[in-house]
Amino acid sequence: MLLTKQQLKAHVMASDDPERFALTHLKIEPSGRVTATNGHLAVRVMPKHKLDEGEFPEVPGLRGHEPEADVMIPVEMARAAEKIIPTVKDMPLLSMGRLLVSDRAMIGATDLETPHLVTEQRAAQTDFGFQFPAVETALPTGPPIATVLLKAEYLERIAKYARAFAIPSGGIKLSFYGPDLAVGFRWSDDSHDVEGALMPMRDGEATT
16 A cells, blocks of 8 residues: 555644553555544545556565555554655655555655665554544534635644643634635633634635
8 A cells, every 4th residue: 555645644633642542543444545533633634546556666674465454553653654755756656655564564665765664563463452433423524604715824823823822721713704704713811812814715726
């Protein structure tokens, strides 16, 4: 199975709490869909294009077989695997890692010059001893009240600024007024009231 850096980066949505063992793993399905959750956030990532794995270059030391069932990999492994996958311009196959399983999971990557391997550092892959949460029951379905396209960079900037305040609730209140109107945001701490607005993007708007 081939995985992109973006699929593996779903580890940022997982938990690092050792007492919530199931949430410190990513679930990788044979279809390539990756799921991660920390109990408050959840994400599922499905690749749009399936490349020919037979053309993926050999990575010395990478052994095992294609996953035939769901594979759970620890966050630490996903984080390490994300780092070994090179970004090779105009060569999408090399900008991926290959996941194989035997008694444990292995991910290999190469830029045709330097091979890299990440091996699962726990017991046999088939012996999980935990149940991954049923994330699909938490994902909203049906028509939304409003759909607004927001730029991720600006959402990140708002959140970074908000974390500089000792907000008692720890939350940012977002107010949606329609698909083409600004989204309001506000928060307060003991010394400040903050309010602002984020303009929506237009479908197809350039991100540069």
